[in-house]
Amino acid sequence: MFRYFVRRVLQGVLTFFGATFIVYALMFANQTDPLQALAGERPLPDNVRQALTERYHLDDPFIVQYGHYMRGLLTGDFGVSLTNRKISEMMSQAWPVTIRLAVLAMIIAVMISVTAGIISGIRRGGPFDTVTLVITLILLALPIVVLAPLAQLLFGIQLKWFPATAGADPGLFQLILPAAVLASLVIATEIRVTRASVAENLRADYVRTARAKGLSKRRVIGIHVLRNSLIPVVTLIGLDLGNLMAGAIVTEGVFNIPGVGFNLFRGIRTEDGPLVVGFVSILVIVFIVVNLVVDLLYAVLDPRIRYE
Amino acid sequence: MSNVESVTQAETPAAATAPNGGDGGAEKPRSLASDAWRDLRRNWIFWVAAVLVVLVVVMAAFPGLFTSADPSFCQLSRQHAGPSGSAIFGYDFQGCDVYARTIYGARNSVAIGLLATLMSGAISLVIGMAAGYFGGWVDALLARGIDIVLGIPTLLAAIVLARRLSDSEDSGFLPVVLTLGVLTWTTGARIMRSSVIAAKSQDYVAAARMLGAGHARLMFRHILPNAAAPFVVVLTILLGANIATEATLTFLGVGLRGDEISWGIDISQASQFVREAPAPLVWPALFLAATVLAFIMLGDAIRDAFDPRLR
Numbered sequence: 001m002f003r004y005f006v007r008r009v010l011q012g013v014l015t016f017f018g019a020t021f022i023v024y025a026l027m028f029a030n031q032t033d034p035l036q037a038l039a040g041e042r043p044l045p046d047n048v049r050q051a052l053t054e055r056y057h058l059d060d061p062f063i064v065q066y067g068h069y070m071r072g073l074l075t076g077d078f079g080v081s082l083t084n085r086k087i088s089e090m091m092s093q094a095w096p097v098t099i100r101l102a103v104l105a106m107i108i109a110v111m112i113s114v115t116a117g118i119i120s121g122i123r124r125g126g127p128f129d130t131v132t133l134v135i136t137l138i139l140l141a142l143p144i145v146v147l148a149p150l151a152q153l154l155f156g157i158q159l160k161w162f163p164a165t166a167g168a169d170p171g172l173f174q175l176i177l178p179a180a181v182l183a184s185l186v187i188a189t190e191i192r193v194t195r196a197s198v199a200e201n202l203r204a205d206y207v208r209t210a211r212a213k214g215l216s217k218r219r220v221i222g223i224h225v226l227r228n229s230l231i232p233v234v235t236l237i238g239l240d241l242g243n244l245m246a247g248a249i250v251t252e253g254v255f256n257i258p259g260v261g262f263n264l265f266r267g268i269r270t271e272d273g274p275l276v277v278g279f280v281s282i283l284v285i286v287f288i289v290v291n292l293v294v295d296l297l298y299a300v301l302d303p304r305i306r307y308e
Numbered sequence: 309m310s311n312v313e314s315v316t317q318a319e320t321p322a323a324a325t326a327p328n329g330g331d332g333g334a335e336k337p338r339s340l341a342s343d344a345w346r347d348l349r350r351n352w353i354f355w356v357a358a359v360l361v362v363l364v365v366v367m368a369a370f371p372g373l374f375t376s377a378d379p380s381f382c383q384l385s386r387q388h389a390g391p392s393g394s395a396i397f398g399y400d401f402q403g404c405d406v407y408a409r410t411i412y413g414a415r416n417s418v419a420i421g422l423l424a425t426l427m428s429g430a431i432s433l434v435i436g437m438a439a440g441y442f443g444g445w446v447d448a449l450l451a452r453g454i455d456i457v458l459g460i461p462t463l464l465a466a467i468v469l470a471r472r473l474s475d476s477e478d479s480g481f482l483p484v485v486l487t488l489g490v491l492t493w494t495t496g497a498r499i500m501r502s503s504v505i506a507a508k509s510q511d512y513v514a515a516a517r518m519l520g521a522g523h524a525r526l527m528f529r530h531i532l533p534n535a536a537a538p539f540v541v542v543l544t545i546l547l548g549a550n551i552a553t554e555a556t557l558t559f560l561g562v563g564l565r566g567d568e569i570s571w572g573i574d575i576s577q578a579s580q581f582v583r584e585a586p587a588p589l590v591w592p593a594l595f596l597a598a599t600v601l602a603f604i605m606l607g608d609a610i611r612d613a614f615d616p617r618l619r
Contacts, residue, residue, distance in 0.1 A: 010454075011455065014452060014455075014456070015455055015456050015459035018452075018453075018456030018459065019456055019459040019460045019531070022456070022457075022460060022465070023460065023464075023465065023468055026465070026468045026469050026472050068547075085407065088421065090512065116550070119607060132542045137604070137605060137608065138601060140547065140604060141553055141597060141601035141604045141605070142550075142597050142601075143552035143553075143556060143596060143597065144351045144556060145552075145555050145556050145559040145572065145576075145596075146575070146593040146594075146596055148553075148576075149575060149579040149582060149589055150589070150590070150593055152579075153582050153586050153589065153590070157427070157583055157586075158586075168396075209315055241461075242461035242462065242463075245461050245463070245464065246462070246463035246464070246556070249463070249560065250556060250559065250560070251468075264467075265560065268467060268471070268560050268561055268562055269560075269561050273471075274469065276467065277468065280464045280467065280468055282463075283464055284459070284460055284464060287460075288459050288462050291459070295445070
């Protein structure tokens with residue numbers, strides 16, 4: 001376990017440096033006038049230009065600039081947006097909203113996909129299974145830019161079941177529709193994986209033993225199969241996080257939820273370069289850390305992984 | 309955004325009913341490809357997907373076949389006007405014909421999807437082939453590289469990269485293609501690597517090597533054709549995912565822009581006026597979803613046919 005832990009953490013550190021380096025290089029390297037690019041199409045006054053040059057250490061060689069950027073990231077200093085607000089401050093306001101949304105989305109996703117996945121896995125090839133698989137195929141193919149506005153139109157504006165947009169401090173009810181939209185991004189894969197592992201575990205020796213001991217069907221499936229089938233679903237949460245982040249940008253933009261994605265959405269539209277870089281850096285870090293944690297958790301849950 | 313990974317790893321749909329191919333040994337032995345084709349012909353998902361794909365490609369190549377209206381002719385006087393005989397989907401905020409714009413929008417999506425997938429396919433072919441064929445430290449190095457790229461959420465990197473590449477003057481076409489091409493090759497490279505490793509240890513490769521074939525000949529003449537099937541499947545699904553990501557980037561404002569006609573632009577514009585007029589939002593969205601679905605279903609169906617483990 002210890003060796004696996006060390007190896008995986010080292011790998012995570014490497015990925016962290018590589019990924020942040022790429023993001024930073026994408027934004028700043030090799031540009032004739034990075035400051036103008038930051039400001040987008042707006043003209044840049046001289047005093048602002050000077051201040052920005054100093055702030056981003058543009059007179060230093062590239063690798064030193066990256067060093068400054070890394071120090072900022074590690075000490076929690078993510079820079080200042082063009083509207084002169086601290087990115088870390090905007091983040092601390094936005095995170096609670098986004099976390100509320102994400103947790104709600106995860107609950108919806110897990111509830112639906114575990115139930116549907118188990119039923120499909122037990123009755124493979126039955127009508128429920130066939131219908132579920134066709135639905136998952138359609139869900140996999142629906143881009144978030146289609147899903148979010150259409151869901152808003154159908155359930156928010158036409159049927160009026162849910163509020164079409166959320167306000168400054170959205171409550172649970174206002175978040176249900178956007179959370180369901182986000183959840184549908186990951187439901188399809190989760191159903192398919194649960195179904196596959198349930199079907200596989202049903203054939204396992206320990207299930208046969210449990211049945212032979214005369215345990216009830218409910219206990220065999222509820223305890224023995226379910227527990228072992230959920231292990232691969234845990235890893236998916238890590239992989240899905242990237243999808244969820246991408247989805248959150250569009251969903252929060254469409255439903256007007258003042259979370260992390262909404263800030264990024266607005267930053268892109270108003271061409272606020274420093275804001276975009278700051279937010280993207282933080283999201284990349286979150287992504288890497290969560291994936292690391294999930295991988296380690298996976299090794300704890302399933303001892304076979306450690307000895308690969 | 310792109311669900312390629314999940315699609316390729318996910319279970320096969322039961323709708324692709326198991327083939328009943330083993331009808332006696334009297335028939336002459338068939339190759340994997342002809343076997344797969346037999347399967348495909350019986351799969352209704354394949355036919356639905358293929359018809360849709362052909363339709364979208366024809367739409368992209370010859371939009372004039374479907375509409376005689378000019379998609380860039382807009383009149384504010386007919387803003388949000390309802391459907392009529394000449395414009396069956398009605399008019400949008402600018403007073404442009406929604407049907408014509410939706411038809412013409414296919415071109416950008418298909419072109420970007422194809423070019424980006426070709427580029428990403430070329431990158432993953434080279435990297436996956438090198439990692440799988442040479443193994444050892446080359447493999448270790450490339451695997452770490454793949455890990456790093458996988459460590460960056462695609463859409464986030466695409467936002468930064470597309471912004472960075474695009475000049476405010478141009479239409480954003482090339483930046484989007486480059487962005488998608490550079491960021492989406494990881495799945496293809498991994499699939500290529502594992503199928504090359506599997507193909508490399510076959511006897512016919514050893515035989516060719518003993519006959520004196522060089523690295524290039526071994527790789528492209530002997531290993532590649534036998535490792536190509538899963539790769540092609542991944543690329544088909546990636547094509548659909550790329551079209552979806554393009555629309556998302558455009559929707560966010562870092563993809564296509566200006567006078568370009570594209571589903572992403574139309575969805576982005578119409579979503580602001582969705583309370584007044586839903587039609588300009590719904591139609592491009594449905595066309596986009598159907599196109600993405602078609603490519604993903606096609607890839608899914610081909611994978612099922614080529615995967616002998618499911619027989």
